[in-house]
Amino acid sequence: MNEQLNLGQFMLQQSGKLLDQTIAHIGLTCISLLIAVAVGLPLGIWIADKKRAAWFVLGVAGILQTIPSIALLGFMIPLLGIGALPAIAALFLYALLPVIRNTYTGITGVDPAITESARGMGMNKWQILFQVEIPLAMPVILAGIRTATVINVGVATLAAYIAAGGLGEFIFGGIALNNTNMILAGAIPAALLAILLDFLLSLFQKANLKKMRKVTLILPVLLILFSSFYIIPYTSEKILAGFTPEFMGREDGYLGLKSKYKLDISTVVISDAVMYKAAFENKLDVISGYSTDGRLKAYDLVTLEDDKTIFPPYYAAPLVRQDVLQKHPELQPALDILSGVINDSIMTELNYRVDYQKQLPEKVALDFMLEKGLYKKPQTGPEAGIIRLGSKIFAEQYILINMYKMLIEGNTKLKVVTRTGLGGTKICFDALTNNEIDMYPEYTGTGLLVILKPDKKTLDPIIGNREKVFDFVQKEFSDQYKLSWLKPIGFNNAYALMMRRSQAQSLRIKTISDLKNYLSNENHQH
């Protein structure tokens, strides 16, 4: 957009955050590794002379390894909530297999002639274990620990999804914001960290067989030292906010909250997949959600009024190619039927049925159309043409295009084919301009900020105003892309801050300013 920072400048500017994230990353990696070694090493030793147990233990550890990392983190949330604890638990499970397997391989690989002569000289079981087997197996065990370390540095980036911090905050923030500098500011240190830790461990490994006894002592000490870097990112604050990586980096997100509302709140970074549930379970108090998300209803959350309008409006409206509208003049009136019919709470309710009650989008759309008396049977007779409808991959879009399908087929002689699941904004928009689809539902704010990307001077006077944003995108899309924004459907799926209804009521917080005032009063009392 305006001033482009290069990577070095970005990292310098964000050095405080970068340092925090790196320390958190090292901490997560080393704590989980330490536990994995503490558990995996004895387990590997124990199964070394028990074939059946070995088969079972290695099998279970192997299965754990095959669970996709993001899914494993997901499984941890109901058990351990969000934050460092579930992240460490998941990383621990990942590190377990290489540690157990290499310990097992290392111990069973010790020359039996050597252990036998140790026995023959009168060493007991423990003396043989600590003086012979472990030192001789150490190179193989260390190789396993190295593998586990590299895996953990990688997987630890995902910890950012469940509010455990680490370099993933930059990586996923950067991906969400399409900000390469931010991605690299997270990815490069993560890669260097993996290389560095691997290198340090390789020094131990190469310390040759003879010094293995020393390595056996030094390694745990170093791991504990690294682990102690990490201060678990929980504060004693009464109100904790969890924001998505994307929200953290946006001007119409956390940055705007800070600059326009002067909101001073402790935050953790978290994935939107687990954010709502975490708020419901009292793990978080304030989250950044979408105002028509079905989970709002499912978890009894309320949105706070954006009284200083930092969140641009995201009114949904059909975005249609102009040549299609001209070719089929009967299309626009059919699409306009939905205009003004669905407000925020109705859309939330519909999303809730799909997201939470797991009803099919087709059924939800049909029920709604029947209820509103908008449904007509598809017209028969010769077809006048085919309209291709696209959608992004989330419930709201599926519901909307099903409604449009019914409206088009019920009110015109046009037929509809749907192309659902077109990834994100960019994919839908490109499909539309490349004549692969004819229309899809889009949001004014997205059109403004993701596609048009006007500079700050143009943006500032219009961003808070529904009509001005709509007029602006309508004009610009028409001029630049020959696309038409039809009349908005009615609801506004904007960013919003959300709280549990009970907490918001007891603290009498209705707007973001209320939240800000409450927090500053709290801080004064401290």
Next chain:
Amino acid sequence: MIIARNVSKEFNGIKAVNNISFEVKEGQTLVFLGTSGCGKTTTLKILNRLIEPSDGEITINGKNILSLQPEILRRSIGYVSQNNGLFPHYTVAENIAIVPNLLKWDKVRTSERSNILLDQLKLPVTEYANKYPDELSGGQKQRVALARALVSDPPVLLMDEPFGALDPITRANVRKEFLELPELKSKTIVLVTHDVQEAFELGDQICLMDKGIIVQTGSPEELIFKPINEFTRNFFSHQRLQLELGALKFSSIWESLTDASSSSKPSLNSNQSLWEGMEMLSEKNEETLVVRNSEDNSYKEVSIQTIQSVYLENKRNR
């Protein structure tokens, strides 16, 4: 003194050692000889309870070995395992100090004792004490393994194919050193080998084993000249001449030799075998050599012809 009575060992219903009995007198060397799988190594390992016997009774110097804790028993018995079993991550000195450390000797005593042994085994302390096993030759490793087994001066020494990993030339040399080592003179030794030559050179008594039983026990001379059955006879048939010449000492044929003048210089003594006499004759390229009888200080003359004729005569008389 080791006494074993009716010892058996079963593995999964198969008798690896089947009701065997034997004795080793103090200061003597007993060799278990046989092919692979005959039960000789199992028998050896039963003696220090690396393998627990299924049946039978064993006493070492009057103590039933089953009444002792295995670790304590083993610390009092020297053990040289197959392929030397040295700890690759320990130096020579550390390897030798393993048993003293288990017995909680102080450092000074341990190092004094290991230095004495290293010197006896021709491994100069300054050069070798801090080397690791992989920096040593095969023969040197074997000598360190021996020093490790001898360091606590155990009265009994068990050796499992101690020279098995060495090439034939090194093996012969190490064996010779072994025979001459003063430390070993007073030890009660049980040794396992498949090498007939080795058994004859080292053993006071030999137990020839087959399929878990002892076929014949006796001195080398008894085994070669008085086989009790076909198995024993066939076992030695390949090297019969050498073994027979090796088993015959000059002292046992002293009367058949011609006197030599007392002023001549003896190069053999009567405890050596006819085989050694022939080796010496061909080595020195002499017609005749003089043998000295260490008991009565008499001298006799030997040549290839006399050795041949007394050997044949001896054979006919048996």
